[in-house]
Amino acid sequence: MHRTRTAAATALALALAAIPLTGMSGPPGAAGRQDPAREARDRPAGAISPAPQSVRPRSDRVTITPAVTVVADPKADATALAVVSKSLRDAGADRVVRAEQAPAGRRLTVYVDGAGAASALRDLGARGTGGLPAEGYALAVGDGRIALAGKDATGTYYAAQSLRQLLPRRDRPGAQVRGTAVRDWPATALRGVIEGFYGTPWSHRARLDQLDFYGEHKMNLYVYSPKDDAYLREKWRDPYPADRLAELKELVDRARQRHVEFSYALSPGLSVCYSSEADLRALTAKFQTLWDIGVRTFAVPLDDISYTDWNCAADKDRFGTGGWAAGTAQAHLLNRVNQEFIARHPGARPLQMVPTEYYDVEPSPYKKALAARLDGNVLVEWTGVGVIAPTMTVAQARRAREVFGHPILTWDNYPVNDYVTNRLLLGPFSGREKGLPGQLAGITANPMIQPAASKLALYTVADYAWNDAAYxxxxxxGAAIEELAGGDARTARALRAFADANYSSALNPRQATELAAAIEEFDHDGDARRLDAALRDLQDAPAVLRERLADRGFVEDGAPWLDAAHAWGGAARTALRLIEATKAGDGARAWELRQRIPELVRTARSFVYVDMTGRKIPVLVADGVLDTFVEDALAAHDEALGVIGRPKASTDLPVHQDNAVSRMTDGDDATYFWSGAAPRAGSYVAVDLHAERPLGTVTLSMGRSGSPDDYLHHGVLEYSSDDKTWRRLAAFDATPEVRVTPPAGTTARYLRARAVQAQDNWLVVREFTVAGADRVAVSGGPPAAPGSALRSAADQDPATAYRAARAAEQGEALEFTPDAPRSARSVTVLRPQGAPAGEASVEVRRGGVWRPLGTLSGAYTRLAAGDGAIEGVRLVWRGRAAAPAVNEVILR
Incomplete structure (x- = not known):
């Protein structure tokens, strides 16, 4: 069970949580979009993100002069002024000078706050900051001047960030900047990020970089709550070592410079005694050490703990048992902290907490106790309906406010990936209803273990939280990709291809949307050039990003996924060439390509993420898209050859991490499918044999050494010819190994094992195999090497091969006898690439007489079979030095 919650947030101004969104206007083209993908690509340079509440183009322009004067109010925010000055220099100004008033002449003047900015805004026909909420700002560019003003210091800083985006990047003066008027404010008071995942905590350097990113994107909250910081959880009573405290102070200072509130979230629930005076003193003493280094926002998360087991007998004696008792005990501790620490520290923000029931809106005794007993000014954090909520609605938020009886700050578990560490989640923030921010105290997002890679999704979180109406x-x-690519078209193209291949999540259920669309187009029109271009973009993307992407952290974070993307791109392009060769009837070329694919796929699946415990986890890229495309290409080649191929597995159960359903039929008992949930009544695993065929023994091997009880405890084996009408083959109970031999003459295309009762254990299937009545018997020699078998040369699967244990003797023969004489136009012999020509002659038997057809010509041999039913085929070896090998002999 995955639970990744903790606390987060500051309270800034809770009254802002209900800012009305009516009457707002977004940037040009923000409404009525018909093609979001195209709109993302066509977003104009200089667009402001997050999208302002009101932005109006002017008909004039300003010029970046060699010297620019900044006239600033004496109390103007120093960090905002630094952003303005740097942005002007980056736009081509040689000098940026401060002055009390505008100089004579045509020099560009920038007014920051105070009377000068107010006057300039009026002259430019722009409204000032009157009537704006906290963090709002006004900005105008035109008529030879720029004016910006904030409702407060943070608003001025945000105005400077918007100006930074409007200005171009040039290495000399003279750039023209289009006239613009902006009036802007946030849709919700709190907008931020919670480092609250399980697994490798972010480095100190990465946290500093993140704080810079948050300030640039108008996010005002960072919650320090890494699950694996022992001083937050297991050792919560212990003081930080001096070096760790110094690092925290550096973070607090950087956050303040970037107008980001640093929130410290202490999680005592694993061992706290709620009624203990000593534990209360330990908790507030820990908070005091953080207060002394500048922290002003505190949280007490009580998630991912048991509230049915007390940590001390005194709590049971005082509060009793059950949900109401747990809520009462937690409220008691939190109220003491609120009244005896927060209230006694002027400047402290309202206390925040994460309830133990943080993931739904159902009434319960626990929630009722919190609603009734917890101080009314404490913020309650909530993940939505579900730990990872695919959607979140206005109605749900209202209901959460009613059920918890307190202001709600969302702890949104996206793009967190600690429960799917084999994936990067690089898609956008989605599934959140417009109007939701207006119902909340704020929105915070739980990011990935990979900090730099999280920026793509966090960019979109910032966009939504600031202005959901225009989102x-x-x-x-698309804009996030452009920004991270630094405006370089080639880098952006590579990053888009890579992000698309890592797109899916609970919020974005479709994987690799653009690549999948390219495959669908190819299936429709057969134009391989367009699809090959898309696959080439993915294959080349890792090299481009490693060479050109400025954010080296992203390259470091994504290393194994970049390697896998390159390898999967190569495998898929080879599969595409296989499809084209098969269509063209070029059997030799198709077989050559076919033999490359297994090793390419093995390589693509070989890259691993190494977690903090040293565990190696195979990574996934465009899963369900590229692997399916490759499998379909192999299946199409099988069909063209006239063989059935390896059975295809399926299930209606979710998959746990990389334990794919295809592992049920890979012929390797050491690999396995592992479900991501317990089977319900009716849940199934199935195999498609690709054609109606006689059924031999059916074997279902379940469970594994580490999870011996993960098998279907009560089930039935069933078979079908059409995947609609099913017949029972056998029932089984309480056994992980099922082996059934059907009655003679039983035929089917589909088999499945279906649960007849729900169970608590998940399901592991090592192998699901179906032996068929051998349609072709293989005999003769040389004998097969250990691990190989004669039958592999005619088992309807070109991926398997008979490999001889020794070199063939002169005249020795490998003979193939079908179950009945067959009419065939040709005999095809498939052998490993590099197999020598002339190694054997090929003969067929008709009327009991062997007749020559020709000789083996290399890896691919196709010989006309002549007239009449064929009773057998044999390869008569010519006594070469190497041991022979045969993948398949096919009569067609």
């Missing part, structure tokens, strides 16, 4: 997930995603 378009795909457009924001």
């Amino acid at each position: 378009d997930a795909r457009a924001s995603w």
